Amino acid sequence: MTNNSAVPPARSVSTYVEEGARIAAILLVWGLVSLLFAFGLTELGVFGRVFWVLGGVFALTGLLNAVLYLCYRTVDYAQRGG
DSSP states (O other): OOOOOSSOOOOOHHHHHHHHHHHHHHHHHHHHHHHIIIIISTTSGGGHHHHHHHHHHHHHHHHHHHHHHHHHHHHHHHHHTO
């Protein structure tokens, strides 16, 4: 009897921890850029409101970047068969 399972074998825990660390790094970098614009550069007079909005845009960009990375890795794992 052969084992033709559609589910690929699980990877090691360290592989999943590395992927989680990459996602956390993406969110951290974009979060820091967002905070810089939202709270650091808003004190620069006339453009304070623009920088506040840009901070929100960068936060959303970081979140979408992490989601895109997750989708990429999911497709990559599926194509490699685990």
